[in-house]
Amino acid sequence: MTIYDISKMAGVSIATVSRVLNGNANVRPETKKKVLEVIEKCGYTPNAFARGLGLNSMNTIGILCADSSDLYLAKAVYYIEGYLRNGGYHSILCCTGYDLENKKSCLNLLLNQKVDSVIMVGSNFVEANDRDNDYIREAAAQIPIMLLNADFEYPNVFCTLCDDFRSMQDAALNLIDSGIQDILYLYNSRSYSGRNKLAGYQSAFLLRDLTPSKEYQQYYSGRNDDVEGICRFISELAASGLTFHAVLASEDILAMAALKFARLSNLRIPEDLSVIGYNNSILACCCEPELTTIDNRLEDICQQLVKTLIATLNGNHMPQKTIFSGRLIKRGTTSF
């Protein structure tokens, strides 16, 4: 069933059928009605490939993310797909892992598929070594590139992100001002976002005329779903003589492991140990007591990102950077 079949059955030319299909105003109402009837009767839908070839677009967006089963990224992908579909776009998902070569190859896969844009979900797509970011620049030369939670200035690259620096600073200040200065900072990523969070933690000390100590800034390099391993990591830090009365974590799962450590060490929460997580994920509500954590407004970010993208594709001029501020969700693992 093609547009020719419809045109014959309706007694018009394919041009008219095409006009009806695309909502062109220059069609006599009666003609339009007739054509629509035939289309309805036959259950005809235009061939997407032919349409794509003619328009040079199939209204498809590529979503690049390291791991769509990660709690945080999964939520992001879910929101983005929903907003895109709502805007009339399809989503091609591509999970890259954290290796640069794979990221490049996935990006090329999407470019070759001729997507209208690529959304890179997560700050891990911007490399520390700036020359390694040329793959983003080259892509941006072809189509708009959207970054979620990354900061990268370049033409045709649009960033939507949360102010992780300030959020983490705020959390640390809350702890310090409640009288706790030996705050163990746990993190598991050195991406742009990861570095920002760390800097936020450090800046809180400086703001209060204190010196952030290196021993209190601990990087966990293991798998990020190995609660047991993280717990052991913390226990070893404590065993090595480090004393701390709060744990501030760059992700909820690290904070959750800290709670486990506390239980194993017979520490009371929050009397003996305060704990703050990050992301306000489902994990935060699974703890006992529930986790004080930072909500970085992921849904708002995703909505804004898609809004910016669609407007850009429609030829509108859009801001290249949009920053949201996070908020501290106070629950049971802190006493302030």
Next chain:
Amino acid sequence: MTIYDISKMAGVSIATVSRVLNGNANVRPETKKKVLEVIEKCGYTPNAFARGLGLNSMNTIGILCADSSDLYLAKAVYYIEGYLRNGGYHSILCCTGYDLENKKSCLNLLLNQKVDSVIMVGSNFVEANDRDNDYIREAAAQIPIMLLNADFEYPNVFCTLCDDFRSMQDAALNLIDSGIQDILYLYNSRSYSGRNKLAGYQSAFLLRDLTPSKEYQQYYSGRNDDVEGICRFISELAASGLTFHAVLASEDILAMAALKFARLSNLRIPEDLSVIGYNNSILACCCEPELTTIDNRLEDICQQLVKTLIATLNGNHMPQKTIFSGRLIKRGTTSF
């Protein structure tokens, strides 16, 4: 840059270029080399839309799932996308929610986009009222339909699933044989898989000449990420006079809420209350003690599903139903 440009620069016809691109053997090695050199030099890639139009395929698979941010579904989507990409296919993701009309409309979106196949992830796509499943049958008339964790017999529909009935039966038997007969069964889905799990629980009692009691089979209808709400639900059951020494749950999150209930009620785990979850998700390792749970071999299922799909698309005859058996992962919330 089109195939014509390449053909001119290489001094051959477009047919030859096409042959080289598609690995046709009938090309003289020198000619092939020359063409490849030009292609390499220009960084030429064939236009995907034109290719799609000619071949009536863009090697794209639609993935339908209710909610890709759900822990379990997210993992499934992640595995599937990876295996598909490995097999040379792209993945269009479409999150439908749990409403039938939305499922239909998403499916149509994919069919109109002319995907080569649709994978429905999760047993919720098969409706209890069989006439409501016509949307699956109609789709199967066009392309192969793959169901993950659902059972649906129809031409061109392929099912890959875990034997939830037996897994749950096994878990219940373990509890019964360790001396616990008042087992509260908690579930939050009445899908095919959900019904199977419940039946497995019931069958365990019958196997031991016991009668499964309705009051011990409790359906939780709230949001499935509201740990607090689930916990309250359990507390109310206990307050209403129901006594139970074990909780068997159809999902880890329900089991996790049971642990929370135990802690609030000062019940020791597993001495006063045994708890078993389902899915072996990350939540199981976040608990204290860690959760005994059922692993339903999701990765194996996904691998098999994609294998079956690709073989089918290649014209091979494949089995329409593949069943894996789950396994009980014994951890700290049970004493057997």
Next chain:
DNA sequence: TTGTATGCGTTATCAT
């Protein structure tokens, strides 16, 4: 082994 010519199903331009 290689080239020519046609079809794939649209959209869009240009007449009428």
Next chain:
DNA sequence: ATGATAACGCATACAA
């Protein structure tokens, strides 16, 4: 308002 026709870029049957 409508129709004829030329792109769009590739694959492939058929000829050479």
